[in-house]
Amino acid sequence: MSLNAANAFPRIKRRLSPSSWSITTKLTILYALSAFAMLALASGFLHWVLIRNLMQEDNQFLTDKIHVIRALLKRHPNDQAALQEEIQWEGETFRLTRYYARILTPSSRLLIETPGMTALIAPSDFASPTALGKLPKRGVLWQAPHGATFLTMSAHATTGGAHPAQRLIQVALSTSREDRLVTDYRQKLLAVLALGVVISSILGFLLARKGMRPLREITRTAQRITSSQLHERIDATRWPRELTALAAAFDEMLDRLEESFSRLRQFSADLAHELRTPVNVLMGEAEVALSRPRPAEELRQTLESSLEEYGRLARMIDSLLFLARADSGKAPIQRTMLDAYREMETVRDFYDAVAAEQGITITCHGSAALYADPALLRRALSNVLANALRHSAPGGAVTLHARTLPGPVAELTVSDHGDGIDARHLPKIFDRFYRADSARAADASGAGLGLAIVKSIMTLHEGEVTFHSQPGRGTTVTLRFPAAAPSLPGAP
């Protein structure tokens, strides 16, 4: 139960977090949102334009009316019939919009009005009137208690003739019908909006699915590839341009994987082979020794020979463990600042006897400071030097040289004037168990791991090792180490 809950929780959490939604979902939501935004913007604008136009028309209508009534009062102050026509009957001719008008004296005495107007809008419901000589531009919206809305306007006026008198004109226009029109229009717009969002969501979903199809196909191809079918490729040219880079990167990764796998296979095979020989010797020697009674001295020789073989096996295991640990980044490395010349001398001293025996002179030159693990540095240098001695002819010379390059990088070189290495061996020279000279392998000096260890040590130090070789003229091995400890952040 609790296990289920624990399992279910992250899944729910994952589904809720937007970053883990499927791209199709995200695209669909984005399509829907943008469609909604576009439609809402368009509808909103149309709605605003409609209301504005209606308002403008209404205002214009009322302004015109005030103008007409003012003119009527001015020019025909006593033409009661015209006034009646304008005020009492005019409103009824407008079937569509209900229009009301009223004329008051300054003391608010009603002179004339459209029938039934007072029941709808009392004189006091109007805003303050516009002064003489000015035409009101915009009316005031007034909501009657029973719900109807009116656009109202009022203005002062004077009668013409011998005894001018002050008048107050009040006009109103019922906007209820327009309101219904606008409401109706708004509902239709909302319906269009909703329908548009639904349609664009569906379209968006279909488009996104179609767009995502190549991705699903790539996934299916990738799923087909197992360690035994590493030769399969996704083939970058088959896909839409956006996915070419992904497909190409994937293929490159497969190239690297295939190469590592084949190296690993080769390495396992080599390892088995390397182990088979000494184990075979050990078994054979012991079997032969035990097959009949022998004097103690002979048995002793057998055991001594076995011991040498065991020693070789133990060293091979050590080296392989070292390489494995370096590969996994677990090798212990304790770096300090070192004097390159002193380290070269230490290694030179170690090989002095061997070199003297072969008539080879080893010389050290130059100087450099470097940041390295002393034991590992000596091991790397020693492996390279042993290699140089092995390839040098009697009477030859091996030179160790140190210098500092910009970077700063400490560069140690080991040069011999021996037989050199054929160019076709160079790419494989750092492979485990690889020996350029199969004939020399028999002398058992080194299991073919020396240079692989050098490479691992250089990788551990974030340095590099390079080989330059000219067959018949000699080889120069260059080791590049960081010359200084990486400065700590915040250190002066």
Place this chain on the structure above:
Amino acid sequence: MHIAIIEDDKKTVAYLRKGLTENGFIVDTAENGEDGLYLVQSGDYDLVILDVMLPRRDGWSILSALRRHGGQTPVLFLTARDQVADRVKGLELGADDYLVKPFAFSELLARMRSILRRGPVRQPEQLNAGDLQIDVIRHKVTRCGQSLDLTPKEFLLLSLLARRQGEVLSRTLIAEQVWDINFDSDSNVVDVAIRRLRRKVDDPFPEKLIHTVRGVGYVFERR
């Protein structure tokens, strides 16, 4: 010298017991952790050889139990797990040294002797073996009254062998002590150096002092 071996592999126990007994040690053994702890707590041992991976109670737990109860017996760890963290843990818990399997028996003997010998040791100023005299201070070697011309490293090598007369020294130990080279190298560097030393020290004289123990190393002694 009384030695306790706590190790669960029967073959390892057998050859260690045989080898150590022949080298003059008295050996007691236990094959699991519980018995081992009882053994080291009840007996008075000069040195305990302790495997890390043991049934019923591991080597670390034995070591910490031993040290918690005030046991000062030196402990030498044997481990197949060559991880720095393991070594550090062992040394922190109070082990005196460790050896990683596979190890050479001569290496074990050398480490044991060095633990048992610990304490202030005065370097002798003069080493003698038969007609050979080594003046440690003046770096002079004479044999039969004849001065030998040795390089500094040859002198170090001879002094090392002479100082530990009768003890078989492995190539690894020699490389470490003389050249400060701390890894097993496949090459025959030490053999060549010994060969050259012999040419100066042994070849011109009837009595040989430097002897090869095949597959193990070298020993300096009068035979």
